[in-house]
Amino acid sequence: MGRAVPPGEPEWTQEDTLLAIEWQRLQDETCQCGHLLSESLDEANEYEPKRITCFACQAKERAERAASEREGADLSGHKITVTLVGRRPVVGD
Incomplete structure (x- = not known):
């Protein structure tokens, strides 16, 4: 996102600067x-950890692991992206 800056106008408006700050x-x-x-540096505060599973990360990490396990796989510079393609029915939906 951005805006077209007309000639002679500043690249950053005052609002842009305040928002960036x-x-x-x-x-x-x-x-x-x-x-x-x-809050988090205050020793008096207590936190409860909760394990969650991000299924997008899970799919990505599985694909990365599979690619790295293939013989001779050079993954230098390779990135794996994840795209939501649909939804499986879940019991109770």
Whole structure:
């Protein structure tokens, strides 16, 4: 996304700059796990882990493993992407 910048106009509007600063502030205040550092670094807070399965990641990782196990497979630079192609019926749906 973007906008066409007419000649003589600034590339970044004041709003663009404020939004970028806010985005960076949120990045700086958020752990890679997605929780705010102000909460997650407080020893008094307790967290409960929950195991989940991302079926898109599962399909991707299985394809990567299969490709790497093939004899002579050079995967340098190769990327595997995942696309939702449909939905299987689930018991109870």
